[in-house]
Amino acid sequence: MSYLLGIDIGTSGTKTVLFDENGNTVSSATEEYPLYQPHIGWAEQLPEDWWKATVESIRKVIQKSGVKASDVKAIGLSGQMHGMVLLDKFGEVMRPAIIWCDQRTQKECDQITEIIGKERLIEITANPALTGFTASKVMWVKNNQPEIYEKIDKILLPKDYIRYRLTGEFASEVSDASGTQFLDIPKRTWSKEVLEKLEVDYDWMPPVYESQEVTGRISKTVADLLGLEEGTPVVGGGGDQAAGAVGNGIVKPGVISSTIGTSGVVFAFLDKISIDPLGRVHTFCHAVPNTWHVMGVTQGAGLSLQWMRNNFGGMERELAKFIDVDPYVLLGQEAEKAAPGCDGLIYLPYLMGERTPHLDPYAKGVFFGISAKHGRNEMIRSVMEGVAYSLRDCLEIIKGMGVEVKQVRASGGGARSSLWRQMQADIFNTSISTINSNEGPALGAAILAGVGAGIYSNVPEACEAIIKLTNTQEPIEENVRVYNQYYEVYAELYQALKASFRKVAMINETK
Helix, strand or coil: CCEEEEEEECCCEEEEEEEECCCCEEEEEEEECCCECCCCCCCEECHHHHHHHHHHHHHHHHHHHCCCHHHEEEEEEEECCCCEEEECCCCCECCCEECCCCCCCHHHHHHHHHHHCHHHHHHHHCCCCCCCCHHHHHHHHHHHCHHHHCCCCEEECHHHHHHHHHHCCCCEEHHHHHHHCCEECCCCEECHHHHHHCCCCHHHCCCEECCCCEEEECCHHHHHHHCCCCCCEEECCEEHHHHHHHHCCCCCCEEEEEEECCCEEEEEEECCCCCCCCCCCEEEECCCCCCEEEEEEECCCHHHHHHHHHHHCHHHHHHHHHHCCCHHHHHHHHHHCCCCCHHHCEEECCECEECCCCCECCCCCEEECCCCCCCHHHHHHHHHHHHHHHHHHHHHHHHHCCCCEEEEEEECHHHHCHHHHHHHHHHHCCCEEEECCCCCHHHHHHHHHHHHCCCCCCHHHHHHHHCCEEEEECCCHHHHHHHHHHHHHHHHHHHHHHHHHHHHHHHHHCC
16 A cells, blocks of 8 residues: 655644545644734744644654555645745745735835736736735845845745755745746746846746646655655645645536635636636636636634634633533534524624735724624624635635636535534535545645656546545525625625724834
8 A cells, every 4th residue: 555645834733644545544643833923914933843843743643654654655745825935045044934924015015016017917927916925025025134135045935945854955836836926827937027027036936846746855864854765755735725625626617615724715726727807816826737726815714713712712722621622612512502693793804904805904803793782602603604704705706707616615624613614505605515534735735746656647536536525515595695684794894994994004003
């Protein structure tokens, strides 16, 4: 039996999973690390924390599995997108990584748009300049930390830094590179025009591959450290959303995914490139060769419920320890006691600004409609509903682009909640399905590794063999009616508050 490792370098932790060649989970381990926010809207992490988590999780997985190192045929990498890792000529990290949800770079986005031109930028990179993307982060360092900028030798994404540590090779792949705003999306290669106009050295960018291609091999030193075999191939892998889509079988038209992780994503396959002219959703290269995908992203999906748990869920956390359950299970049980729509209590999940559809780094989270009648159950449920409303925002735009929607598959940590899946079915007014694996990006990365190692002939064939539907929840007619009414109010609230969000941001900047 052959085995494959999928490694997902996420925002809250790194998860490593060992799969057999049939896609069955053999063993897994997750190692967490902190997120640093030195100022409101900033978000940074230490690449060394990612590496330590990768080392520890691989060691645990191999030890628990009892699988021989020689039977691990390939490794696939997935990771949080858009993060900026800067290395000097010695291969050393020069500053903490600025990650995807950082919102400090609006001025740099304006600068990029002015230099490239809004229409030309979308023609090349398929997206407007956004604070989440890597390019604006690099420009921020150029404008604010020139002493670091002048020493840059390589710009890497989070998973590609881990690749460098595993293999000693600099490499990226098209799906993750799509989120840098340095890639020519139609041509699937770095854009010399964008790099030259922004005065970013072309040589700072690593070679870019298709996602299933072998990009390096485990070095002897690392093999000894991890308990793997020297020379084990490492494939390109994918950004977390593209890899998660492969792990969810989103590799053909008509099948889309709705993912609730730290962020929330509605993801659809494209066999031909299609770009939203308003830039509200992202068009990127898919991890399947010569295909693309479109995705809407909401910044604060699972993050919103995590925020609720961390700040107001002390009782649930303590009880969960006592009865040995996940505190999210207890939060869900409380939310189930509230009526759909929460009697008019509506939550806007803009804890880290918002991308789809507003593209507004100044947006903030809001509870609207609180009355003396509302209690803890309604507060929790409204957070979950607000996230589902934000995912509907994404879905409506994708439908408006003419993308066929035959089936929606739930994924991410939120997919484990039957209540959250039912909310999505009701708010989307479409059936929501789950599959036989909840490993998402790690499984997708492993599938890509299997193709690179020759275990599978291509990605769609592997997905067809491995991924099966396990459960489908249908929309409840009465809930659909209620949610449609409240969704109209939800959609109005951002426009009503937009100017106020900006005023608050200006006040904070003057402090």
